[in-house]
Amino acid sequence: MTHPAVPTVFISSTVLDLADLRSAIAYDLRRMGVTVLLSEATDFPVRGDRSAIDEAIENVRSADYYLLLVGDRKGSPYDEHISVTRQESRIARENHLSDGMPNQRFFVRKTTMDAVDDLPKDTDTEDLRHQRDFAAVTCPPY
Numbered sequence: 001m002t003h004p005a006v007p008t009v010f011i012s013s014t015v016l017d018l019a020d021l022r023s024a025i026a027y028d029l030r031r032m033g034v035t036v037l038l039s040e041a042t043d044f045p046v047r048g049d050r051s052a053i054d055e056a057i058e059n060v061r062s063a064d065y066y067l068l069l070v071g072d073r074k075g076s077p078y079d080e081h082i083s084v085t086r087q088e089s090r091i092a093r094e095n096h097l098s099d100g101m102p103n104q105r106f107f108v109r110k111t112t113m114d115a116v117d118d119l120p121k122d123t124d125t126e127d128l129r130h131q132r133d134f135a136a137v138t139c140p141p142y
Contacts, residue, residue, distance in 0.1 A: 013069035066092035066102040
């Protein structure tokens with residue numbers, strides 16, 4: 001696996017609640033000469049002949065690095081079972097397993113994990129199930 005001269009990083013997360021963090025990370029990466037893919041940015045690569053979700057997924061596939069930020073919100077629905085963010089994570093994982101790219105990094109807000117961990121084990125809501133499942137697949141045990 002060769003590394004490009006200018007790596008590309010796709011930043012994945014819910015946008016509304018993590019906009020400040022996404023922007024700060026993108027700023028620092030760009031200062032280091034990294035190409036950053038943020039779906040809300042005006043320079044986000046768009047072909048124009050597919051949906052916004054499909055555009056994002058294609059950009060995940062083409063990135064050298066996939067950076068997932070997990071906060072308290074569930075992302076926009078991809079289908080009736082998962083969010084767009086989770087689908088992006090699945091695509092990144094599948095591609096990484098098949099050809100080693102993109103390299104993946106995951107970050108979960110401590111308050112988010114603490115809130116999930118502190119709930120009674122019999123607490124069962126759709127959003128909570130989604131968060132627990134997502135954390136189980138994306139986060140290494142600690």
